[in-house]
Amino acid sequence: MKYEHLFGPVPSRRLGMSLGIDLVPKKVCSLDCVYCEVGQTTLHTTIRKEYILFDKIAEELKHYLNNNAKPDFLTLTGSGEPTLNSRIGDLISFIKQNYSEIPVAVITNGTLLNNPKVREEILHADVVLPSLDASKDEIFKKINSPCSSLTVKDHVEGLVKFRESYTGKMWLEVFILPGYNDSVEEISRLKEMIEAISPDAVQLNTLDRPGVIEDLYPASHEELIQIATHLTSQNIEIIVNPPKKHNLTIDERDLDSVILSTLQRRPCTLDDLTKITGLNEVVLSKYMVALLENDIIEPFQQKRGKFYRIKGIE
Numbered sequence: 001m002k003y004e005h006l007f008g009p010v011p012s013r014r015l016g017m018s019l020g021i022d023l024v025p026k027k028v029c030s031l032d033c034v035y036c037e038v039g040q041t042t043l044h045t046t047i048r049k050e051y052i053l054f055d056k057i058a059e060e061l062k063h064y065l066n067n068n069a070k071p072d073f074l075t076l077t078g079s080g081e082p083t084l085n086s087r088i089g090d091l092i093s094f095i096k097q098n099y100s101e102i103p104v105a106v107i108t109n110g111t112l113l114n115n116p117k118v119r120e121e122i123l124h125a126d127v128v129l130p131s132l133d134a135s136k137d138e139i140f141k142k143i144n145s146p147c148s149s150l151t152v153k154d155h156v157e158g159l160v161k162f163r164e165s166y167t168g169k170m171w172l173e174v175f176i177l178p179g180y181n182d183s184v185e186e187i188s189r190l191k192e193m194i195e196a197i198s199p200d201a202v203q204l205n206t207l208d209r210p211g212v213i214e215d216l217y218p219a220s221h222e223e224l225i226q227i228a229t230h231l232t233s234q235n236i237e238i239i240v241n242p243p244k245k246h247n248l249t250i251d252e253r254d255l256d257s258v259i260l261s262t263l264q265r266r267p268c269t270l271d272d273l274t275k276i277t278g279l280n281e282v283v284l285s286k287y288m289v290a291l292l293e294n295d296i297i298e299p300f301q302q303k304r305g306k307f308y309r310i311k312g313i314e
C-alpha cells in the first residue's frame with residue numbers, strides 16, 4: 001500500500017522513532033513561521049474541517065501497523081497545523097481503542113487551544129508539544145505571521161486553559177531566533193508566560209534546516225544555555241540532534257519513496273537522510289545520484305551544509 005498520509009518512522013529528537021501522521025495537506029496552517037521547514041503557508045486559515053478524511057488516515061494506519069514494527073510514538077503533525085483537522089479527536093480515540101500500547105503525540109502551534117472544543121479533542125493524547133515564540137503581537141507577527149484573528153493574549157490564554165485540564169505531558173517549545181526573540185526583555189516576558197502556562201518541560205529549539213527567509217541564522221549553543229539559565233524556574237531542555245535510528249530498518253526497495261516523501265516535507269542533508277533511513281552514506285548516495293541524474297531532486301547550499309530538495313519545490 002502506498003501511504004499518502006503517513007511518513008517515517010523518523011528519528012525524532014524528542015520522541016524516539018516516530019511515525020508521523022499528516023492531518024492537513026501541505027501547507028494548511030494558522031501561522032506562516034519564518035523558520036518553517038515545510039515551506040510557505042498556502043492556506044492561511046483558522047477554519048477547521050476534515051482536510052484529510054479520517055477514514056483514509058485510519059485505513060493507512062491499520063495497514064501500516066499490521067505490517068510493520070511498532071514505532072515509539074504516533075505523532076499527529078506533518079505539513080501544517082494538525083488541530084485544524086476537525087476529526088483529530090476521532091483519530092486519537094481510534095488509536096486509543098485499537099493501538100493503546102503506542103503513545104500519541106500532538107505537535108501543534110497551539111494557536112487554536114483557545115477554542116474549548118480543540119482542547120477537549122486532544123485531551124487524550126499522551127504528549128502535547130505546543131509552541132510559543134513571542135510575548136508581544138509585534139514579535140508574533142514577525143516570527144509567526146499569524147492569521148489576523150490571532151493574538152498572543154489568546155494564544156497564551158489557550159495554553160493556560162489547556163494545561164489546567166490536561167493530565168498528560170506538555171512540552172512547550174520555544175524557538176529562538178537571534179534578532180527576533182532573544183533580547184533580555186523578551187526572554188523575561190516569555191519567562192512570565194511560561195510560568196503561567198506551567199508546562200512539564202520547556203524545549204529550546206533553534207534553526208537547523210532552511211527556513212522561509214534565507215538569511216535567518218541559528219542561536220549558538222552558548223546563547224541557548226544563557227537563555228535556559230534566564231528561564232531558570234522551569235525544566236528546560238536544549239534540543240540536540242536526533243538519536244541514531246534503531247531496530248527499525250527500511251527495505252532498500254522502498255528507499256526511493258522514503259527519500260522522496262521525506263524531501264517533500266522538508267529539505268535534508270545526506271546526514272539527515274542517513275539518520276532517517278538507517279543506511280550508510282555509500283548506499284544512500286547511490287540512490288541520491290540516480291535521483292539527481294533523473295532531475296527529480298536538486299542540491300542547494302545552506303549554512304549547515306549541502307541540502308537536497310525535490311526539484312520545483314521551494
Ligand code: SF4
Nearest residue numbers: 029031032033036109
Ligand atoms: S506552525 Fe508549524 S507548520 Fe505552521 S508555519 Fe509554523 S512551523 Fe510551519
